[in-house]
Amino acid sequence: MNYFNELKRSMEWLGKQGNTIFIGQAVGVPGTGMYSTIKEIDEAKRIELPVFEDTQMGMSIGLSLTGYKVISIFPRWNFLLCATNQLVNHVDKYPISSEGNVNPSLIIRTAVGSERPLNPGCQHLGNMSEAFSKILTTVEIIELTEPDQIFDAYQKAYKRSDGKSTLLVEFGDYYNEK
Secondary structure, eight states, X not given: OOHHHXXXXXXXXXXXXXXXEEEETTSSSOOSTTHHHHTTSOGGGEEEOOSXXXXXXXXXXXXXHTTOEEXXXXXXXXXXXXXHHHIIIIITTHHHHTTTSOOOOOEEEEEEOOOSSSOOOGGGOOOOHHHHXXXXXXXEEEEOOSHHHHHHHHHHHHHOOSOOOEEEEEEGGGTTOO
């Protein structure tokens, strides 16, 4: 079992679900390691976006409220930082402020940037999981540190019935491990 193959298997399983849609940067064109895990998914289920993370999260919320199970892809934690307004004030708080009547239930995919084989620099590194766990109350953060966690975590995020969103944190350095 290897990390990358488990990510690919998980994304392909999600892609076969009738109500899923993948949205973000490098979902329609190569550009990140995450693209390689979704490139076999039907292009009609992928929406390529420019670099406008706050809008991406807002679009993800809207799509989820129309019945889609959205997999919103932010290739690095540093990019997800730009969507903090939507994540903290809307995704996380709608279930509370609506008394459980509005539950976006997103699958948010991000990664701790890879340092091997090339260090991408400080703007593409960092794990913000601990900090965000202190400010998010209804979004569950799952760090995917081992290959055997991956498929079950993505299945759980898809099948949840509690209305929560799930933020899954991958580790770029593990993508190339055999």
